[in-house]
Amino acid sequence: MPDPSSSVKPKYVKLGYQFLVNHFLNLLLIPIIAKIAVELLRMGPEEILNHFNALHFDLLHVICSSFFIIFVSTVYFMSKPRTVYLVDYSCYKPPVTCRVPFATFMEHSRLILKDNPKSVEFQMRMLERSGLGEETCLPPAIHYIPPTPTMESARSEAQVVIFTAMDDLFKKTGLKPKDIDILVVNCSLFSPTPSLSAMIINKYKLRSNIRSFNLSGMGCSAGLISVDVARDLLQVHPNSNAVIVSTEIITPNYYQGKERAMLLPNCLFRMGSAAILLSNRRSDGWRAKYKLSHLVRTHKGAEDKSYNCVYQQEDNEGHVGINLNKDLMAIAGEALKSNITTIGPLVLPASEQLLFLSSLIGRKIFNPKWKPYIPDFKMAFEHFCIHAGGRAVIDELQKSLELSGEHVEASRMTLHRFGNTSSSSLWYELSYIEAKGRMKRGDRVWQIAFGSGFKCNSAVWKCNRTIKAPTEGAWSDCIDRYPVFIPEVVKL
Amino acid sequence: MEEDRVRFICKRTVVSTKSVEQGQLYRFSVFDHVMEPNHIRLVYYFRSSKTREPGEITKKLRESLAYTLNCYPIITGRLVKDIDGMDEKDDLNRQWKVKSNDGGMRMVEARATGTVEEWLRSVNREEELKLVHWEDMYHLPYYWSTFYVQVTEFDSGGLAIGLSCSHLLADSVCAMMFFRAWADLTLTRNMMAPPLFHSLPPRRFANHGMISNNQLLSHYIKSCALNAPPSNLTEDSIVTVTLLFPDPMVRAGESEPGLSTFEILAGLFWVCVSRAKGKTNEFVDMSLCVDVRKLLRLDQSYFGNCMVYHKVQYSKPFKTKDSLLLSHAAQDIHNATKRLDYDTVMDLIEWLSSNSNPISNGSDLVCTNLEDMGNSRPMMFEKDLILSHVSCYVEGPVAGGGQVIVLPSPSCEEPTSRVVMISLPRREMVKVVEDELLLSFSPVLLMDYTKQKNV
Numbered sequence: 001m002p003d004p005s006s007s008v009k010p011k012y013v014k015l016g017y018q019f020l021v022n023h024f025l026n027l028l029l030i031p032i033i034a035k036i037a038v039e040l041l042r043m044g045p046e047e048i049l050n051h052f053n054a055l056h057f058d059l060l061h062v063i064c065s066s067f068f069i070i071f072v073s074t075v076y077f078m079s080k081p082r083t084v085y086l087v088d089y090s091c092y093k094p095p096v097t098c099r100v101p102f103a104t105f106m107e108h109s110r111l112i113l114k115d116n117p118k119s120v121e122f123q124m125r126m127l128e129r130s131g132l133g134e135e136t137c138l139p140p141a142i143h144y145i146p147p148t149p150t151m152e153s154a155r156s157e158a159q160v161v162i163f164t165a166m167d168d169l170f171k172k173t174g175l176k177p178k179d180i181d182i183l184v185v186n187c188s189l190f191s192p193t194p195s196l197s198a199m200i201i202n203k204y205k206l207r208s209n210i211r212s213f214n215l216s217g218m219g220c221s222a223g224l225i226s227v228d229v230a231r232d233l234l235q236v237h238p239n240s241n242a243v244i245v246s247t248e249i250i251t252p253n254y255y256q257g258k259e260r261a262m263l264l265p266n267c268l269f270r271m272g273s274a275a276i277l278l279s280n281r282r283s284d285g286w287r288a289k290y291k292l293s294h295l296v297r298t299h300k301g302a303e304d305k306s307y308n309c310v311y312q313q314e315d316n317e318g319h320v321g322i323n324l325n326k327d328l329m330a331i332a333g334e335a336l337k338s339n340i341t342t343i344g345p346l347v348l349p350a351s352e353q354l355l356f357l358s359s360l361i362g363r364k365i366f367n368p369k370w371k372p373y374i375p376d377f378k379m380a381f382e383h384f385c386i387h388a389g390g391r392a393v394i395d396e397l398q399k400s401l402e403l404s405g406e407h408v409e410a411s412r413m414t415l416h417r418f419g420n421t422s423s424s425s426l427w428y429e430l431s432y433i434e435a436k437g438r439m440k441r442g443d444r445v446w447q448i449a450f451g452s453g454f455k456c457n458s459a460v461w462k463c464n465r466t467i468k469a470p471t472e473g474a475w476s477d478c479i480d481r482y483p484v485f486i487p488e489v490v491k492l
Numbered sequence: 493m494e495e496d497r498v499r500f501i502c503k504r505t506v507v508s509t510k511s512v513e514q515g516q517l518y519r520f521s522v523f524d525h526v527m528e529p530n531h532i533r534l535v536y537y538f539r540s541s542k543t544r545e546p547g548e549i550t551k552k553l554r555e556s557l558a559y560t561l562n563c564y565p566i567i568t569g570r571l572v573k574d575i576d577g578m579d580e581k582d583d584l585n586r587q588w589k590v591k592s593n594d595g596g597m598r599m600v601e602a603r604a605t606g607t608v609e610e611w612l613r614s615v616n617r618e619e620e621l622k623l624v625h626w627e628d629m630y631h632l633p634y635y636w637s638t639f640y641v642q643v644t645e646f647d648s649g650g651l652a653i654g655l656s657c658s659h660l661l662a663d664s665v666c667a668m669m670f671f672r673a674w675a676d677l678t679l680t681r682n683m684m685a686p687p688l689f690h691s692l693p694p695r696r697f698a699n700h701g702m703i704s705n706n707q708l709l710s711h712y713i714k715s716c717a718l719n720a721p722p723s724n725l726t727e728d729s730i731v732t733v734t735l736l737f738p739d740p741m742v743r744a745g746e747s748e749p750g751l752s753t754f755e756i757l758a759g760l761f762w763v764c765v766s767r768a769k770g771k772t773n774e775f776v777d778m779s780l781c782v783d784v785r786k787l788l789r790l791d792q793s794y795f796g797n798c799m800v801y802h803k804v805q806y807s808k809p810f811k812t813k814d815s816l817l818l819s820h821a822a823q824d825i826h827n828a829t830k831r832l833d834y835d836t837v838m839d840l841i842e843w844l845s846s847n848s849n850p851i852s853n854g855s856d857l858v859c860t861n862l863e864d865m866g867n868s869r870p871m872m873f874e875k876d877l878i879l880s881h882v883s884c885y886v887e888g889p890v891a892g893g894g895q896v897i898v899l900p901s902p903s904c905e906e907p908t909s910r911v912v913m914i915s916l917p918r919r920e921m922v923k924v925v926e927d928e929l930l931l932s933f934s935p936v937l938l939m940d941y942t943k944q945k946n947v
Contacts (some may be wrong), residue, residue, distance in 0.1 A: 023673045065778050093556075096509035096558070097506075097509060097554065097555045097558045099507055099509065099511070100507070101507055101511060101512075101593075101594035101595070101596070102594070103570070103595040103596075104507050104592050104594070104595055104596050106635075107505065107595055107635045108505065110632075110635050111635065133511075134511035134512075134594060135511055143505065144502045144503065145503045145504060145505070145598075148502065211917075218945075395872045411566040
């Protein structure tokens, strides 16, 4: 990647340094191999044979050493964690009849909040700067004037959204419902009884010994938490597969009051869901799209500030909504730093780690005023999927990780086309990258999700096979129109 | 006191399925501006032979309406009053325009008890208007939808769809064409007659002076003046009656050939209403509302106002027997309509571009010709929904002192049968429905006024 701010010489120095450090061990091997080769050539074939015969192999030695080798390799292979493959996934595409253009959203807002013009003004300003497009979708219950969020309409939204994604997943992977061993569903704000996972089991007639989990209340980062749960279970159960359903049901959570801090989610959250198939079977290795490399979860809930920054509460009039604190971005930045500190050593090449370490030591010992070295994550990953929580989140992360426009394109375009679909947004972003034909075998993807609590979770996937575009999926009919230029402010 | 047969379920906005290019502005033609204060309400009734889940057909209609709206950006836009030209102080230049902002149109869902047939047998004007939702312009017109659709499912079978719109955007002809396009799209996924949006024919350049005795123009000059005579409906309420004329041409007997059914019916009502008002030596003032798309060489799919009002003068003697009176009246109507031609209407259009007042028909009787809106191809949304009745109301100053709207008859086999909706003050209506000449046509009473409350 060309470094625009520096001139040619330092760039080559940096490249040389990186090559040296990253291939250090390989470089060490070269003189050793060279020496052995020279020795062998010097000795000649008869001498080699003589050396070999002098080793006095007898049966006991042979059996013991081979037994030892077999034992060590068995222990090695048994203790290696099972590879978790992501066979395939599918994202829900809402019907065009659920579309909500800006004008309609503002009109409804004005008709419903007609006694609070200031709140309407605020919503309009938020919407203008939100980074959403005109094709995001809200569930049918929210289209009414005034909205009618009943439990029945919430359930029916859940059914449409989840079952469509799952049907698509079954079709793509050829999975039969009765073969599902583990089911993990995450939906933060809607948790009926029986649970959504029970709803799925009922609809598809899944097995009675299925291991099902329903995660609720865990925010927008719950998608990766579900992946973590599934991964841990797949370590314990051999030859199994797991289906993860990540969604957020909008119907019961539309805020109907007038507090400004609580109106923002109305502007951003939209309908969406994703269904993912994970497997630890070796036979799935050839057709799986990705392998899970790392998954790191960071929870900052021990600090009061982080705990309270995304808080669901009642306003003065009794309407329930989600209160977003003003220092949300700062807290997100802190959580991200924590997460990076853990994931950095796992993924960064040795050159970056050395630099980071020396900068850290330097700041601690020599001069605290040195600028902290931000490791270049672009060397560790080819693709980034940043949770499309809002334009501010993506801007902040782009700045702090020093990413280019192309790296965050998937996130921005997902926000534009689908809005903030909460935990499933990471999958829409991954789908975008695939639809653009940019995913090649061996590429590494970093998924970062933020959520209430405050949590920052990351997952690292390695692409298992090159994925050819055009792909079927949520982006199939509109990928040609993207990327679009999203203005700073859309004048309404 | 019957309990309300119509239950309101919900109101929502339907948007087109494709997003609209932002920022486009549509201008109105002079015909549109002149019709501004009025609005139209149409109700279509469909019988059904199969039972459905409640809400099922409404959902389907909502989706097909979203697809239909892709072709009608003018309906999904919002009104803005923009300054035309550079002169800000000149109030004359502030005219309405439509800004295409993808706002969508309002849709109301409702349920009604009973079946469509039962309803039609016992409905009156007040109740029928409950089937078509309308909201007058808000004080902030940018958030006001200009079109409203109401879908009312009848509990025991059948459907009523109401469409109301501001007259500024559409006349009855293109509102009905919109409805037909929606039905076609729902049934066949194909719009047979997509709308055409363009301006009226341009000014003529040849040295045409104004035609000296352009009666159409003089009528408009009088009616568009700011101090045009207001309608003098004071204490008497307007009631509406719907009559079906099974074979008016036959009943008219020995009238001259070449007269259309509308002309005969308009003549009939001219005679009856004049008698009901107590005039023995003259006829009431009557204006005819006719569609001039063909005259102006425009396609029927032209979307926008294209109907003109022209006054008819009676030129023959009064003291004759009824049938001859009718025949003379119809003949005069025919002649007046024949005098309308391209140049007459173009004169009007050119004069209107410097006039900015809406038209008011005072207390005239207004007869509207919509008899050509029937079609040999039946209009239906689904194969089992058969159109059984259409009602049309026009409200506003253009409705004058009484209205007669001649519509095609969807259920009758005879091609010349017509459904006529008559709206008159109660006192006159009582006399008209008992008029001998009217009764000689054997009309069938479809909607009575007697149950209507005096309000």
